[in-house]
Amino acid sequence: MRVAVLALLLAVAWTAPAAAQSPTVIRFAPDQKTPVTVGDGTIENGECTLGTVASGGWDNGPFLRLSDSECPNLLRFAREQAVVSLFVRAERGVAISMSLCGAYHCNGEGDVVAYASIQATGDWQPFVLAAPEHALRVLTAYLSSETGSFDVDDISFARERHPDTSIPVASGAVTSPTPATFTFASTSTPSTFMCSVDGAPYERCRNPASIAGLAPGRHTLAVYAVDAYGTTDVESPAQVNFVVDPPAPPPPAAADRDGDGVPDATDNCPDVANSDQADGDSDRVGNACDVLPPGNVPPQPGETSVVQVLSGEVFVKLPTRTPLGFDRLGRPFQVGGFIPLKGQASIPLGATVDTTRGEVAIDSAANSYAAADRRAKRQRAHIRAAMFQLKQKRRAQARSATIATDVSLLSPPGAEARCVGAPPKGTIVRSVSMVVKGLYRTVGGASTGTARSATFSTTDRCDGTLTQVGRGKVTLAVKSQKKPIVVKAGQAYLVKAKLFAARKGRKPTRG
Template structure:
């Protein structure tokens, strides 16, 4: 009998059995009771009569013998279903027929021995209508024994059993039926029915909508499989895993400006995205000092810095210890001493430097900036005696470890060893192996190859100082110039480039 239930993550509604659903009447024999038995609107008798006996089977308890066979059941009102348990001795056989007032009979079932086996008999009107007014049991032709036993006679004016889904709490469904000791069969998403417990939960289902169908089976084997109870429900997607918090400061790593050091206040004095607790260098909001410091801000990728072993600042103002041959990752922005080495082979930085020699706190102090990438370089600068004079920021190209060895073969001509890409606004010089490029507002690349230094200009113009040349070479936008020289070649007693 059909029941529909709608669930969505949490139970929306629970549909109980309709008012028409009712439990069957069950006649259970009592010790010493004799036929005929009149109970619940049923008349139960047999040709030779009988007196109820109590057997050793705990499931059956007290039963009614029919010594001569021929049991007969009659009902005051027509029934849709009649059920009972029957035990036939070995060699015996009996056929039960359920009949309305007018023939033909609507249902029949034959039961054979052996002895000591209780067999359920289910007689139902095929259309579920209440038409059965009598049930008779007749020995089969050739049966050697007529005696038999009957027990637990059940009858109902409606088809039995009926099934309901009583409740659903989260993924747990509780079932109900109009009959006692019912078992249940369940199917998910219109799959095959299989035995299920009451209550049942259905794990392992993917997120999304699903359907449940369930029907009850009574102790006689009658099943509500024509119209199971149904429930539509939704399995929510599992919640995302909690955001990691490596330093346990209550701020998820994805939002933490210092994920490896606890800093629940997220203080960031220089607003560079790196918390004060994780600043390795001096803060990036300190203006550059002429001849002493520059401010380096990471624009993208990975950037590393190696501090100089000697600096005009001494140890004052440095938050990171001097590193012996080691680069330190740079995050956000930092004030670093001039003479530091910067590795931007996998990143890009913007460098702010002093443009004259006034103290950084002087209102007459000026700054200049450049964007640099794809290089390892050292930043240098000297103060001028005339404080108002413009001072250059020098960027010396450094050779990556092992790169100079590319120039030892015969085919080394044109092989790139080191390079830098610069966008400058101010007075900057790129110190290559065979030339020095000076620019005040330009975009250019300086590349040291095995056969010389190549300068390529994209915007503005660049002035090249070439050893042996009296006048600088001017390279305009869209042009390139190669200063030929034997660079990085192994020379006895000398280091490579």
């Protein structure tokens, strides 16, 4: 019997002899003619009257009916066999006997190599004859009753004892609690299987079988097959050794620095305890961390804009004259410098926004109607890579008239010092990139650009203000020129001027 060994903690490594011989099975067909030869075995007439019945065999198929009480030389083998199995049926109480001889005839008791007898029950019964050596050549059948008939079906024979069990497929080293799964095979089909783990009593098991609940460490599985005739190889079962790894350690507890029971990875305010995760303006920043008024309110003309962080880091500095009555104003009024903006917020016009390392979307009023008025309109811009101040007139001549939102460029700390002395041509001090839908103006050092639904950038250099347009058009107002300058898509225009040279030592604008 082959034995399969699973290399510990490694992939499966098998060492097994050549496959054992599968038994040959003679199955009958309706109107079977004799003699019948299958493999090394031949069923002959002998002194019996042979006939086949179309259905009702042990597997409900055709079977062979013998009408004589003695059938010598019923089955002959071209080569010696080790085991012969078959199903038999006779009237209840009748003794069915069979003998196997080592020669081509059974003339006397000395010729008999294997003999067995059973009491018939009226139903199909398995019948097995085996010899210690390959010595079986002729099968003879007898009945204790001289009258009546008996039936045979699915005659199986082999030159080796069968069934022979193997474990051709097995899992590698397994980790608890995942079950170890093994697949079995038998040289006899059909077969059932009996399993034993670590020497426990054998129990019937499925194929494939999954074994769970084992302690970490080495284990052994033994398996033997039981064929349709009830024959087993319990004396030499197939075996496999396997290892169950210790369970993986539990993952470390999720960080929760504010101790509110919500892990930092999903906490919308990881620095302030807020187990309710309330987020009134749905900007993914919890109310407990909102340092600016919420951004779920519409912009008020001339008073507020709504700023939403799209990417990167963004900071806001409120005007020094922010009124105490500004809606939901808390810490921003008490802190004089820049504060980080998270999510979105409503900020007063006149505030400074730093997007040098980020990008924002700005919603502002597009006419002078109050935000609650159904005639109120909005305009929107995406702004990045800039420090600027937001401004807007409180009211136009007519409420329905479009009012512009001004984006006034401011210099990052120390940037203007680049223009002292003789800076290289084109030295950049500050810039802004914008995508606008509505009326926006960028206020640079040498020109003011007005755009409606355009994509453009404004750059203040030491030698002037450069406007570059990607889409739409930008109209430039220059103090020294009465006629505006129109810069169209794909064009650029530099308004030359000596900027920032006299501002050496100017204090940084970020507090």
